[in-house]
Amino acid sequence: MNPIQIFGIPKLAELTAGDDLPRLLLDGISRIGIQLQERDILVVTSKAISKVEGRVIDIRGIIPSRFAREIAPLIQKDPRVTELILAESKRIVRMVRGLVITETRHGFICANAGLDQSNIAKNLAVLLPLDPDKSARRIRESIRKKTGVNLAVVVSDTFGRPWREGQTDIAIGVAGLAPLLDYRGKKDRFDNELRVTVIAVADEITSAAELVMGKTKNIPAALIRGIDYASSNAGAHKLVRSPRRDLFR
Amino acid sequence: MNPIQIFGIPKLAELTAGDDLPRLLLDGISRIGIQLQERDILVVTSKAISKVEGRVIDIRGIIPSRFAREIAPLIQKDPRVTELILAESKRIVRMVRGLVITETRHGFICANAGLDQSNIAKNLAVLLPLDPDKSARRIRESIRKKTGVNLAVVVSDTFGRPWREGQTDIAIGVAGLAPLLDYRGKKDRFDNELRVTVIAVADEITSAAELVMGKTKNIPAALIRGIDYASSNAGAHKLVRSPRRDLFR
Numbered sequence: 001m002n003p004i005q006i007f008g009i010p011k012l013a014e015l016t017a018g019d020d021l022p023r024l025l026l027d028g029i030s031r032i033g034i035q036l037q038e039r040d041i042l043v044v045t046s047k048a049i050s051k052v053e054g055r056v057i058d059i060r061g062i063i064p065s066r067f068a069r070e071i072a073p074l075i076q077k078d079p080r081v082t083e084l085i086l087a088e089s090k091r092i093v094r095m096v097r098g099l100v101i102t103e104t105r106h107g108f109i110c111a112n113a114g115l116d117q118s119n120i121a122k123n124l125a126v127l128l129p130l131d132p133d134k135s136a137r138r139i140r141e142s143i144r145k146k147t148g149v150n151l152a153v154v155v156s157d158t159f160g161r162p163w164r165e166g167q168t169d170i171a172i173g174v175a176g177l178a179p180l181l182d183y184r185g186k187k188d189r190f191d192n193e194l195r196v197t198v199i200a201v202a203d204e205i206t207s208a209a210e211l212v213m214g215k216t217k218n219i220p221a222a223l224i225r226g227i228d229y230a231s232s233n234a235g236a237h238k239l240v241r242s243p244r245r246d247l248f249r
Numbered sequence: 250m251n252p253i254q255i256f257g258i259p260k261l262a263e264l265t266a267g268d269d270l271p272r273l274l275l276d277g278i279s280r281i282g283i284q285l286q287e288r289d290i291l292v293v294t295s296k297a298i299s300k301v302e303g304r305v306i307d308i309r310g311i312i313p314s315r316f317a318r319e320i321a322p323l324i325q326k327d328p329r330v331t332e333l334i335l336a337e338s339k340r341i342v343r344m345v346r347g348l349v350i351t352e353t354r355h356g357f358i359c360a361n362a363g364l365d366q367s368n369i370a371k372n373l374a375v376l377l378p379l380d381p382d383k384s385a386r387r388i389r390e391s392i393r394k395k396t397g398v399n400l401a402v403v404v405s406d407t408f409g410r411p412w413r414e415g416q417t418d419i420a421i422g423v424a425g426l427a428p429l430l431d432y433r434g435k436k437d438r439f440d441n442e443l444r445v446t447v448i449a450v451a452d453e454i455t456s457a458a459e460l461v462m463g464k465t466k467n468i469p470a471a472l473i474r475g476i477d478y479a480s481s482n483a484g485a486h487k488l489v490r491s492p493r494r495d496l497f498r
Contacts, residue, residue: 004255004461094496101496109412118443158448162411162497163358164419165490166429166449168456180415183464194367194464199407200415201460207417208457211450211476212253215432215443226255227460241414247343247350248411248497 002226007034008212009221017054022142025221034223036149041224042139043209046157046172047116047126048220049135055127056120057084075100081115081125088113088127093249104128107240108172110159118215128157132173133235140175152176152229155236156206158215162248169210171202171236178232179203179239200239201229251475256283257461258470266303271391274470283472285398290473291388292458295406295421296365296375297469298384304376305369306333324349330364330374337362337376342498353377356489357421359408367464377406381422382484389424401425401478404485405455407464411497418459420451420485427481428452428488449488450478 009028015021025044029036050056064072064079068086072079076098089102093109102113106128114128129135136153144150155173160166171179179202183194209222243249258277264270274293278285299305313321313328317335321328325347338351342358351362355377363377378384385402393399404422409415420428428451432443458471492498 003257004457006253006255006457008252096496099496118441119437119439120441121439122441163490163495164449164452164488165494166447166452166488168449168452170413186465188368188465190368190370192367192369192371198415199459199464200413200417203413203415203417204456204459207453208253208255208460210448210453211457215448216435216437239413239415241412245414246412247345247348 004208004224004226006208006212007032007223007225008217008219009223011048011218011220015048015051015220017052017056019052020142021048021052022139022146025139026143026146028221029223036143036147036151036223037225038150039229040149040151041154041177041205041227041229042143042151042221043154043156043206043224044136044139044221045213046114046128046132046155047119049129049132049139049155049173050126051120053129053135055129057125057127058123059084059125060123071095071100077112081117084125084127085113085115088115106132106172107237108159110157114157128172129155133175133237134173136173136175136235150176152231154202154205154209156209158210168203169206169213171200171206171239174202174234174236174239176231177202178230178234179236180234181230201227202236202239253457253473253475255457255461256281256472256474257466257468258472260297260467260469264297264300264469266301266305268301269391270297270301271388271395274388275392275395277470278472285392285396285400285472286474287399288478289398289400290403290426290454290476290478291392291400291470292403292405292455292473293385293388293470294462295363295377295381295404296368298378298381298388298404298422299375300369302378302384304378306374306376307372308333308374309372320344320349326361330366333374333376334362334364337364355381355421356486357408359406363406377421378404382424382486383422385422385424385484399425401480403451403454403458405458407459417452418455418462420449420455420488423451423483423485423488425480426451427479427483428485429483430479451485451488
């Protein structure tokens with residue numbers, strides 16, 4: 001059995017709105033001497049996508065609402081940044097000193113609505129892509145056109161989670177692979193139903209990719225080879241648990 | 250930069266109490282033609298460890314308490330299995346039709362206190378290892394003695410999580426690597442504080458390993474090569490968020 005391999009794809013230049021990200025990623029892939037193969041998986045950080053999609057805001061142009069000004073001291077953020085977080089959110093899930101966790105318009109639950117002010121010039125804030133599944137599909141399609149190779153694309157972001165220390169990378173956009181691997185109804189060799197029913201493969205893939213990307217290494221993408229995934233048109237929104245099924249809302 | 254590589258280690262025989270698991274894992278590693286290297290990471294499923302540590306119970310010998318008999322119909326489990334789950338737990342976190350989530354004696358929050366009745370003969374249930382950090386240290390030490398190689402060992406289990414569909418593998422035991430990578434106080438190249446503060450590297454490692462292990466492939470361990478981790482004696486209990494810091498208890 002061949003091992004799974006994970007290659008870090010270096011960023012060759014600062015990304016800005018309108019850049020041809022698939023082209024830049026392909027350049028990065030050739031730079032490390034890799035030949036794309038069918039069924040490779042390309043993991044791209046949401047930040048790289050947001051930058052080329054123009055989801056970068058100069059906070060100096062934001063006028064905070066009264067509510068944003070009221071809660072800004074509690075969450076210990078600039079009122080203009082607070083305004084942006086609220087605008088990106090459907091609801092506030094938890095708000096305590098120095099921290100706000102919201103449900104984004106996509107349905108993701110994370111700190112600061114995913115807004116990010118690191119690895120970008122001062123006064124700028126990066127928002128999550130508007131539709132990360134669509135971003136993933138667009139990259140996949142563009143690479144297919146440029147190279148003839150069918151790969152899967154996963155958009156990653158770094159989220160915290162309840163009960164455990166530390167953050168991990170999870171999938172917020174997926175194209176070309178089934179984000180969930182369903183074992184329901186399958187039997188083991190002792191004829192027992194399996195305890196584990198559904199594996200969030202896409203989240204395991206982004207976590208694996210984070211191990212080569214890190215946060216200070218200027219590696220916005222990873223190429224993963226050797227995973228036997230199921231092809232699918234389902235997106236990462238399948239990973240968002242519906243309120244009806246969620247015990248922890 | 251070399252890629253990260255993940256090799257599945259096949260199980261060569263059924264595991265039973267008292268087996269020399271490190272020896273069997275080394276046999277599995279030679280079977281796939283790999284030579285152990287310094288700083289490799291060995292990920293082992295908790296189930297393999299529980300089996301050799303005798304954490305397997307015949308449920309026919311269990312006498313359920315009155316409380317276990319009362320809640321068994323709600324969580325839709327055998328009253329004897331319910332009794333076992335309660336005995337493994339510090340408290341019940343959520344209990345709804347067909348599902349019980351508890352905090353284990355170790356502090357992990359998961360379904361059924363981690364109890365597992367799959368991939369084992371009927372009437373048997375596998376409990377989590379009593380002290381998975383100790384199990385990890387023991388395997389690491391034994392392999393060092395047998396081979397002279399220093400590797401890190403991570404014990405994995407498959408847990409669900411709030412808000413997202415699907416389960417992922419997380420680290421319940423760690424020896425030889427720092428489970429958390431701390432970026433606090435570090436600056437990016439624009440002199441911003443990093444948004445991401447602490448990465449749960451050990452959980453990303455187990456998620457990566459799950460991608461080669463699967464649930465029906467008889468692969469209880471994985472060897473990961475090429476991760477630049479920090480050596481540490483801290484265990485996986487560092488990944489358990491203290492109640493004081495947890496917004497979602």
